[in-house]
Amino acid sequence: MKCDVVRDLLPSYADRLTSGESNREIEKHLKTCEHCRQYYQEMTGEVPEILPKADVKDAALLAGMKKKRKRALLAAAIVIFILAAGGLWTFIGYSVGSSNVLVEDVKLSYGLKDNVAYLTLEPKGGELEFDGFTEKIKDSSGNIIGTRTRLKVQRFRKGLFVEGSMGWESEIEGDDHICEWVLEFSDKTLTIRNGELISEKDTSSLPQD
Numbered sequence: 388m389k390c391d392v393v394r395d396l397l398p399s400y401a402d403r404l405t406s407g408e409s410n411r412e413i414e415k416h417l418k419t420c421e422h423c424r425q426y427y428q429e430m431t432g433e434v435p436e437i438l439p440k441a442d443v444k445d446a447a448l449l450a451g452m453k454k455k456r457k458r459a460l461l462a463a464a465i466v467i468f469i470l471a472a473g474g475l476w477t478f479i480g481y482s483v484g485s486s487n488v489l490v491e492d493v494k495l496s497y498g499l500k501d502n503v504a505y506l507t508l509e510p511k512g513g514e515l516e517f518d519g520f521t522e523k524i525k526d527s528s529g530n531i532i533g534t535r536t537r538l539k540v541q542r543f544r545k546g547l548f549v550e551g552s553m554g555w556e557s558e559i560e561g562d563d564h565i566c567e568w569v570l571e572f573s574d575k576t577l578t579i580r581n582g583e584l585i586s587e588k589d590t591s592s593l594p595q596d
């Protein structure tokens with residue numbers, strides 16, 4: 388039986404006016420055709436009795452599961468999108484990272500605590516790349532009296548998940564011992580000796596090498 392025929396018969400079927408043979412045909416069709424079943428349901432406001440109750444329940448359950456799965460997929464998509472955006476942002480941060488690093492881009496702390504000189508650099512919203520080396524400081528007689536670490540700040544990389552503070556520590560062995568950190572920024576060169584800032588040279592007017 389075709390859908391339109393069934394639908395023509397459904398009002399009569401609902402009023403129990405159709406013949407036994409028609410009923411069988413209609414019910415056979417309703418079992419296999421969801422559209423007509425829905426049509427019948429909307430018309431009468433009831434689920435056709437010919438449907439086993441479990442089927443209806445299963446159908447509703449299935450629909451619920453589909454909805455849940457859709458929501459889970461959406462959540463996963465959002466998470467992936469956020470991760471991708473974060474990654475992209477980090478990547479952009481790396482690629483637009485500046486080689487022009489100013490003192491003000493970094494929060495500096497230094498000092499001397501229990502004979503240990505310390506230096507901490509906290510780049511504001513990014514991380515730093517250095518080029519550095521340590522040399523020995525000798526007195527006029529050639530005796531080693533300390534170390535000097537030169538840190539040339541090469542790059543400031545910004546990004547959402549890019550953040551790294553870095554620190555150095557050095558024990559001051561004896562009164563004459565010197566521990567020096569020379570920090571070369573694009574605008575200034577700072578010299579920190581035994582936890583104290585001893586010089587701040589303006590280098591912004593000098594040509595960069």
Ligand SMILES: [Zn+2]
Nearest residue numbers: 389390420423
């Ligand atoms: Zn149909």
